[in-house]
Amino acid sequence: MPYVILFFIILALIIGYFVLLGRIIVFIAGFALTPLLLLALGASFILAAVMPVVLLTGSRWRENRDRNLRTPADVRRGAVLGKAPRGETAGYGWDPAWPTYFPYQAQRDFAFVSRWMWNQSRVFFALPIHWAKALWHRSTGMVRWAWWLPIILGMLVTLGIPSWIFAVLVTLFTSVFVAVLWLVMAAATVVSRAGGYIYGTVERSRRRRESRKLTCPNSDCYRATYAPGYQCPTCSKVHRLLLPGPLGVLRRVCECGTGMPSTVSRAAKHRLTVVCPYCDSRLDATAGARPTVLVPVFGPVAAGKTTLFANAVRGMAMLSAAKSGGLSPVNQPARRFVELAESGGVLPKTVDASRPDVMVFEVSLEGREYEVQLVDAAGERFATQESTDSLTYIDASDSWVFVLDPLMLPEVRSRLEEHAVDLGPTGVGTGDLASSYQSVVERIKATTGDLKGRALAIVVTKADLLVRVPEWSDLGSRESVKGLLMETGAHNLVKSAEFDFGKGLEFFASEASNRETIDPRRDPVRIVDWAVARRRMKLRFLEPESAAPEKGSSTSAQEADASAQSTVPATPVTVRGE
Amino acid sequence: MPEYRLSPQPRSYTVFRAVVGSLVLAIGGAVGWLLWTWILPLIGVDLTAILSGLF
Numbered sequence: 001m002p003y004v005i006l007f008f009i010i011l012a013l014i015i016g017y018f019v020l021l022g023r024i025i026v027f028i029a030g031f032a033l034t035p036l037l038l039l040a041l042g043a044s045f046i047l048a049a050v051m052p053v054v055l056l057t058g059s060r061w062r063e064n065r066d067r068n069l070r071t072p073a074d075v076r077r078g079a080v081l082g083k084a085p086r087g088e089t090a091g092y093g094w095d096p097a098w099p100t101y102f103p104y105q106a107q108r109d110f111a112f113v114s115r116w117m118w119n120q121s122r123v124f125f126a127l128p129i130h131w132a133k134a135l136w137h138r139s140t141g142m143v144r145w146a147w148w149l150p151i152i153l154g155m156l157v158t159l160g161i162p163s164w165i166f167a168v169l170v171t172l173f174t175s176v177f178v179a180v181l182w183l184v185m186a187a188a189t190v191v192s193r194a195g196g197y198i199y200g201t202v203e204r205s206r207r208r209r210e211s212r213k214l215t216c217p218n219s220d221c222y223r224a225t226y227a228p229g230y231q232c233p234t235c236s237k238v239h240r241l242l243l244p245g246p247l248g249v250l251r252r253v254c255e256c257g258t259g260m261p262s263t264v265s266r267a268a269k270h271r272l273t274v275v276c277p278y279c280d281s282r283l284d285a286t287a288g289a290r291p292t293v294l295v296p297v298f299g300p301v302a303a304g305k306t307t308l309f310a311n312a313v314r315g316m317a318m319l320s321a322a323k324s325g326g327l328s329p330v331n332q333p334a335r336r337f338v339e340l341a342e343s344g345g346v347l348p349k350t351v352d353a354s355r356p357d358v359m360v361f362e363v364s365l366e367g368r369e370y371e372v373q374l375v376d377a378a379g380e381r382f383a384t385q386e387s388t389d390s391l392t393y394i395d396a397s398d399s400w401v402f403v404l405d406p407l408m409l410p411e412v413r414s415r416l417e418e419h420a421v422d423l424g425p426t427g428v429g430t431g432d433l434a435s436s437y438q439s440v441v442e443r444i445k446a447t448t449g450d451l452k453g454r455a456l457a458i459v460v461t462k463a464d465l466l467v468r469v470p471e472w473s474d475l476g477s478r479e480s481v482k483g484l485l486m487e488t489g490a491h492n493l494v495k496s497a498e499f500d501f502g503k504g505l506e507f508f509a510s511e512a513s514n515r516e517t518i519d520p521r522r523d524p525v526r527i528v529d530w531a532v533a534r535r536r537m538k539l540r541f542l543e544p545e546s547a548a549p550e551k552g553s554s555t556s557a558q559e560a561d562a563s564a565q566s567t568v569p570a571t572p573v574t575v576r577g578e
Numbered sequence: 579m580p581e582y583r584l585s586p587q588p589r590s591y592t593v594f595r596a597v598v599g600s601l602v603l604a605i606g607g608a609v610g611w612l613l614w615t616w617i618l619p620l621i622g623v624d625l626t627a628i629l630s631g632l633f
Binding site: 034038045048049050052053054055056057065066069098101102105106109176177180181184185188253256257259 | 586587588590591592594595596598599600601602603605606607609610625628629
């Protein structure tokens with residue numbers, strides 16, 4: 001009996017204990033639940049809002065961020081921007097530079113932030129269970145059941161429920177802020193790409209419009225491009241495609257960490273070392289930065305190509321100096337040529353080199369700077385199409401100068417003899433006119449397919465002899481030169497050229513008189529002006545033909561010594577130091 | 579694991595990260611402020627009143 005009474009007393013005590021505990025839990029829950037829920041709401045919102053900036057900028061996560069870096073090495077091996085850039089330099093792969101933050105590195109950072117925040121949301125879900133397990137394992141036996149179980153239940157109600165609600169809210173707000181982060185990065189990517197596209201297009205079109213073209217003067221290369229390469233000023237690595245794009249919109253950062261301009265125009269202003277993107281030759285710092293014109297000549301042996309150039313260089317120097325400008329040779333072949341021209345006397349025959357040098361001249365005129373490139377190859381190179389194979393500079397231009405020696409035409413020779421014109425020491429061209437013409441034109445056709453949009457100037461040299469014949473005394477205009485060729489046996493050549501080049505065909509006469517007596521219509525500089533005009537450059541040495549002052553053409557020409565055809569009058573040309 | 583070495587990454591990366599993070603924070607702040615002062619009161623949840631009732 002006493003045991004029964006004792007049993008009921010213990011049972012009543014246990015029930016009373018649990019009822020009391022339950023009332024305490026309900027009391028605490030009722031008091032604490034609302035503030036805890038509000039706390040969970042605020043804390044989860046703040047956590048989701050603050051964590052992106054903390055994860056992106058906090059020094060504690062720097063190592064994690066750096067392990068996710070997309071480096072120039074990744075770019076080079078094609079893991080970031082694809083295998084290679086499009087265009088001419090595709091074969092060289094990507095430049096050694098860091099990719100733009102948007103979107104390439106931003107993608108990695110976004111993945112890092114969103115992954116971390118999702119993982120953290122999962123942790124918050126498991127937190128109350130983790131706490132309950134920790135309390136459960138604190139003791140064993142009756143104490144666990146009588147004391148810790150109610151505590152655990154109370155904890156789950158008062159802290160667990162707000163924690164789970166907190167976890168749910170964190171997940172919800174994480175979704176919202178990860179989406180906001182994505183939107184911000186996507187918007188910045190759109191702005192970055194649009195900016196790069198617009199800036200790149202403007203830069204490219206401006207360079208094309210102003211003919212800022214690099215024609216590599218290296219005789220093993222001769223390639224032409226609107227996008228020269230530049231060396232990094234610190235590590236000397238070559239950046240072949242300096243255009244706004246995935247490697248930098250306003251500026252790019254070299255693999256070594258050095259900042260570089262993102263455009264050729266700005267790189268040129270910073271005087272970075274220019275490199276031919278095809279052959280890696282180091283070039284003058286201004287190469288490719290200035291409006292450039294390439295004037296390639298071809299024609300038979302001893303047609304007067306070198307003399308034409310010598311007089312053109314002399315004329316350009318004088319005319320630019322008269323306009324407070326100047327002409328100076330930039331590379332060694334140009335310096336050698338100027339020294340040769342200044343030495344006076346008969347110019348030696350051009351050496352028959354399979355890869356003739358490009359002579360580069362810098363012209364300053366009316367506050368602007370230009371680059372004129374002249375290429376003179378020996379006439380033997382133009383005997384057949386096969387012999388022009390090595391003259392790849394021909395492909396770099398879209399306008400050419402065919403130098404024609406009128407003394408090669410028997411009809412001209414007989415007219416000169418009729419009028420007792422003394423040829424003096426003037427040499428006569430050798431070879432075949434038609435072969436010289438066809439050798440180059442067929443090569444161009446074979447390379448480019450057709451001659452649409454291309455131009456040819458046929459230049460009749462030694463005009464200072466021709467003007468002594470009365471009917472040719474007014475030689476100079478397009479029609480007069482063409483007429484001379486038509487009536488002296490070169491009509492087939494003229495017809496072929498008209499068929500090939502159509503409206504792109506032009507005729508010039510050239511004389512080698514002193515600058516003081518030269519007829520402006522027969523000035524060799526006019527041929528350079530023609531080539532320059534083809535490139536729509538603002539450079540002009542002479543007034544247009546219609547505006548040119550009439551000079552006593554025949555008189556002055558007759559006064560000129562015929563031997564001047566092969567000599568160059570002395571006027572200094574600036575020669576820059578080595 | 580290889581020894582950690584600070585990479586010479588562009589300074590612009592740090593700037594852009596700070597800008598993006600700050601923008602997200604600013605947008606979050608603006609949204610939170612709108613929720614607190616306008617949207618939640620509109621659906622009958624006045625957090626300011628609840629908080630002042632609690633404390």
